[in-house]
Amino acid sequence: MAEAERLLGLITIGILAGGVYGLLAVGLSLQIGVCRVLNITHGEFLMLGGILTFTFSQLGINPLLAPVIVGPILFGLGFLLQATLFRGVKARVPSPSAFEGNALLAAFGVMYVIQYLARIRFGTQSLPSQYLTQPVPYVGINLAVNLIVGFAIAAALGIAVYLFLTRSRVGKAIRATAEDPPTAELMGVNTNTILAVCFGLGGLLAAVAGTLVSMRTPVSTAMGFNNTVIALIVVTLGGLGSVPGSFIAGIIIGIVSMLVAGLWESVLIVPVYYAMLMVLLLVRPTGILGKK
Amino acid sequence: MRILEGQGVTKYFGGLAAISNVDFHVDQGEILGLIGPNGAGKTTLFNLISAALPASSGGMRFKGQKISGLKPHRICQMGIARTFQETKVFGNMPVIQNVLVGAFFGKPTHISGAAAANEATQALEFVGLSATSAAPIKDLTLAQQKRVEVARALATKPELLLLDELMAGLTPTEVGEAMELVTRIRDKGITIIMVEHVMKAIMGISTRVMVLHHGEKIAEGTCNEISCNKTVIDIYLGEETHAAS
Numbered sequence: 377m378a379e380a381e382r383l384l385g386l387i388t389i390g391i392l393a394g395g396v397y398g399l400l401a402v403g404l405s406l407q408i409g410v411c412r413v414l415n416i417t418h419g420e421f422l423m424l425g426g427i428l429t430f431t432f433s434q435l436g437i438n439p440l441l442a443p444v445i446v447g448p449i450l451f452g453l454g455f456l457l458q459a460t461l462f463r464g465v466k467a468r469v470p471s472p473s474a475f476e477g478n479a480l481l482a483a484f485g486v487m488y489v490i491q492y493l494a495r496i497r498f499g500t501q502s503l504p505s506q507y508l509t510q511p512v513p514y515v516g517i518n519l520a521v522n523l524i525v526g527f528a529i530a531a532a533l534g535i536a537v538y539l540f541l542t543r544s545r546v547g548k549a550i551r552a553t554a555e556d557p558p559t560a561e562l563m564g565v566n567t568n569t570i571l572a573v574c575f576g577l578g579g580l581l582a583a584v585a586g587t588l589v590s591m592r593t594p595v596s597t598a599m600g601f602n603n604t605v606i607a608l609i610v611v612t613l614g615g616l617g618s619v620p621g622s623f624i625a626g627i628i629i630g631i632v633s634m635l636v637a638g639l640w641e642s643v644l645i646v647p648v649y650y651a652m653l654m655v656l657l658l659v660r661p662t663g664i665l666g667k668k
Numbered sequence: 669m670r671i672l673e674g675q676g677v678t679k680y681f682g683g684l685a686a687i688s689n690v691d692f693h694v695d696q697g698e699i700l701g702l703i704g705p706n707g708a709g710k711t712t713l714f715n716l717i718s719a720a721l722p723a724s725s726g727g728m729r730f731k732g733q734k735i736s737g738l739k740p741h742r743i744c745q746m747g748i749a750r751t752f753q754e755t756k757v758f759g760n761m762p763v764i765q766n767v768l769v770g771a772f773f774g775k776p777t778h779i780s781g782a783a784a785a786n787e788a789t790q791a792l793e794f795v796g797l798s799a800t801s802a803a804p805i806k807d808l809t810l811a812q813q814k815r816v817e818v819a820r821a822l823a824t825k826p827e828l829l830l831l832d833e834l835m836a837g838l839t840p841t842e843v844g845e846a847m848e849l850v851t852r853i854r855d856k857g858i859t860i861i862m863v864e865h866v867m868k869a870i871m872g873i874s875t876r877v878m879v880l881h882h883g884e885k886i887a888e889g890t891c892n893e894i895s896c897n898k899t900v901i902d903i904y905l906g907e908e909t910h911a912a913s
Contacts, residue, residue: 552758
């Protein structure tokens, strides 16, 4: 009985934590699916979101309000990256098929620049950024308030993004651009702006995910890459371009990470992710909800 | 009045001139038929007008304004819309959403959601596709997909419409319907350039015809003049008749 309760507790924590992974992955999914950039810097945006949330909290700004500041800052950084670097790379590739490879190499460069600048400014130590740690009793375990609040914010934002993509004017341009940029351009869509908005939106979602992660665990300038890996796996699992798919996959990854850590060994979490990814690429390469 | 005018328009692909020093014009309110054998440069000329490709040299003016060097979305917003030889509908979006993209981002650039929806519905009705409004694109026949492209282009509120082989691959009945559609578009006051291989259609509805061959303009005139032109008969119509026999 105690064992069953423990399992239920782990799964619940996994689901709640997975919502944030879903949010992070939606951002990456936009950058890969629309901008065609395998954005290896995505986790660094999450790191910046978390570190800045902590920094602002030292100045007396409530972490729950931090997204209002870090969101626009990292939207701007993402927008600029696409409007300058990736647009430039695209304009200069010898053939269109070379873009994705060149963009990935450029993104690697950006990743190191962000990582090292952050390290110079904020150091390498873990920063105690947790917030709303009060326990809520739940079937034999305690859930922290930040876990529940984090899930709620991630889900609300995920729904907002979904409605934005399916209902709004800009959302239609984004979907048209994702499918066929030259044709969208010929129908009056300024695709360069749309791509920059998508990249910026990806940065914004990573930043908010960073705030939510910072409420649960200490943040450090070294936390970026692991989160890039998580986002990549979640996007692959959920299928590119599917908001619900990203959230379902995020929750699956959340549950798996809690079960591996709770029942086995937490250092094995990342290898298990990769094993799942390899199997998935063989069995269903378009993801759970991805289009064939 | 000349709505579109091109001078010395040239496009090189590597060393090959796909369009070579072509002077042309389109009069307001006419249907200009653009014909020529495969590889004559008809679609390339459309790509240059709509700025899908940059011209190597030469200049174009639309309603007296220089348009060379503008981005494709600017050309569209100025009032030039097009369809494609190989249909390029947005396959992941239902019919009405395809048309909405045109309505939202064509001309005028800022339009309310309700106005765009109204615009899109009207365009679909105009091309006779109201019934398939919510259908996924892949459920439509080729003829219907081509009409979606026409509706999407019309939703951008063009003054000049470029139709690239609207009738290719259609049945004779569908060709008749397409000809009727093109005439109705012209009657709305929209000037049309149409690339077409279906001679019956070109000769049936064009005000004027321009003939391209190896990227050069070899003839231009009324349907009668073109069908009697010796060079055109030799290199183009003769070839077609031969191919058909």
